[in-house]
Amino acid sequence: MPSLAVPLLATLALLAPTSAAGAAGAAGGTTGMGQSSAASRSSAAPNPAATASCVPDPRRSEDAFTGTVASTSTDGRVAQVRTDDGRDVQVVGSPTPRPNTATSVDRSYATGTRYEFHPLNPASPYEDDLCTATHEVAAAFAAPPGPPATTVSTGAFVTALVALGVVALVGTVAAFLVPSRRRRNRRRRRRT
Secondary structure, three states, X not given: OHHHHHHHHHHXXXXXHHHHHHXXXXXXXXXXXXOOHHHHHHHOOOOOOOOOOOOOOOEXXXXXXXXXXXXXXXXXXXXXXXXXXXXXXXXXXXXXXXXXXXXXXXXXXXXXOEEEEOOOOOOOOEEOOOOEOOXXXXXXXXXXXXXXXXXXXXXXXXXXXXXXXXXXXXXXXXXHHHHHHHHHHHHHHHHO
């Protein structure tokens, strides 16, 4: 019996931070379905094992915009973004964007990637987190697919050039031989 107590206590110790976050939300009278962003920020534990308590459908914003991340800082959680309409803005993907801190709703961004942002506020620096509908999208000005580029190897080019020269030579010789045969035929007719 004592041999089972140690693994059981270790398991309970690992589950305690997650249970404490859930208990804090329940004590505040909120549930994961209707929890506001402020409540989720205050109850979020910096434990990586904890999961974000977001609404099942990501939150869409009236202030949505698209743009490409020019640079990031704070482990990718703060992004300098060039919007598709030409503005330079900042997007903060964490309620606590300090080094060596983390929450369960942190969002990180990749430099050079284009996103559709759904921020929580209407102006830069925009606030964002994992509970919003922000997502990666294809590049704005990608070239439309066209016919594949064709290249001719040097050997094929030389072969085509030689063939063209042979055809030109045969044409030139034929141009001189045909009239001379006609002349010969005319002379023969006259003699007979």
